Amino acid sequence: xxxxxxxxxxxxxxxxxxxxxxxxxxxxxxxxxxxxxxxxxxxxxxxxxxxxxxxxxxxxxxxxxxxxxxxxxxxxxxxxxxxxxxxxxxxxxxxxxxxxxxxxxxxxxxxxxxxxxxxxxxxxxxxxxxxxxxxxxxxxxxxxxxxxxxxxxxxxxxxxxxxxxxxxxxxxxxxxxxxxxxxxxxxxxxxxxxxxxxxxxxx
Numbered sequence: 001x002x003x004x005x006x007x008x009x010x011x012x013x014x015x016x017x018x019x020x021x022x023x024x025x026x027x028x029x030x031x032x033x034x035x036x037x038x039x040x041x042x043x044x045x046x047x048x049x050x051x052x053x054x055x056x057x058x059x060x061x062x063x064x065x066x067x068x069x070x071x072x073x074x075x076x077x078x079x080x081x082x083x084x085x086x087x088x089x090x091x092x093x094x095x096x097x098x099x100x101x102x103x104x105x106x107x108x109x110x111x112x113x114x115x116x117x118x119x120x121x122x123x124x125x126x127x128x129x130x131x132x133x134x135x136x137x138x139x140x141x142x143x144x145x146x147x148x149x150x151x152x153x154x155x156x157x158x159x160x161x162x163x164x165x166x167x168x169x170x171x172x173x174x175x176x177x178x179x180x181x182x183x184x185x186x187x188x189x190x191x192x193x194x195x196x197x198x199x200x201x202x203x
Contacts (some may be wrong), residue, residue, distance in 0.1 A: 036105045036140045036147075036189075040090070043187035047094075053192060055092035055099060087124040088135075094192060097199070098133040100125070101152075101191075105140035111168035112139050114159060122159050125152040134198070138181070138191055139174060148178040149194035 037057075047053040069075050088102040102125075104116045117137075128135040135152035150169075154177045158169050179194040 036138075036142070037089075037103060039183070039188040040103055040138065040191075043189045043191065044090070044092075046187040047192065053092060053094035053099070055090055055094070057090050058087070088121060094134075094195065097195075098128075098131075099195065100128045100133050100135045101137060103138045103140070105142050107141075107143050108168070109141065109143050109171070111170045112141075112174060113168045114162055114166070117155070117159065122156060126156060129153060129156075134195065136195075136198070138189070139178070141171070147181040147183070147189060148174050149181055149191060149198065150174060150178040151198060154178070 041057060044053075044055045044057070047055060088100055090103070091098070091100040093099065102117070102121060104112070106112050106116065125135045129152060137150050137152065137155055139148045139150055141147075155169075158166070158173070179197050181189060181191055181194050184190050
């Protein structure tokens with residue numbers, strides 16, 4: 001005897017087992033089809049709404065060169081240039097602390113490439129640290145679905161060792177010196193938990 005779903009599709013035990021595995025599989029923002037940056041932006045909205053922190057993504061300064069007007073009510077930018085090199089992605093204030101951070105991701109499973117960072121970003125982080133700001137990077141290993149908080153002090157130290165031939169940061173170092181962040185429903189990326197842990201360690 002065969003069974004069919006209301007839509008007429010034939011039922012099979014194999015399909016049923018697949019559906020069960022989908023239900024039991026851990027749901028993360030990644031397998032919801034959400035990009036890392038989008039998940040951080042939603043987390044920032046949560047923090048602002050719940051009066052936890054005021055963190056925003058920095059706007060990218062652009063010089064618009066060519067604009068088309070296919071309709072009177074709409075304009076389409078055809079050509080634009082960056083006015084200046086971007087610094088870091090996010091900044092704001094949390095519990096009296098100035099936060100400044102960058103979000104990066106990689107498909108690598110064993111290390112995080114230095115090429116994901118730029119010299120002017122490293123220099124910006126250095127200046128923020130000199131002003132006693134809390135500066136860090138959020139590193140997302142998309143293949144592993146693992147996220148880490150890494151203090152910029154550690155990143156800068158490792159960056160400066162590139163001359164010795166190091167082209168990336170081994171995952172083992174990130175696991176040791178960073179703080180792993182486990183995703184939640186709200187906020188998606190609870191990075192303030194890692195910030196709190198970092199502050200406690202520093203004090």
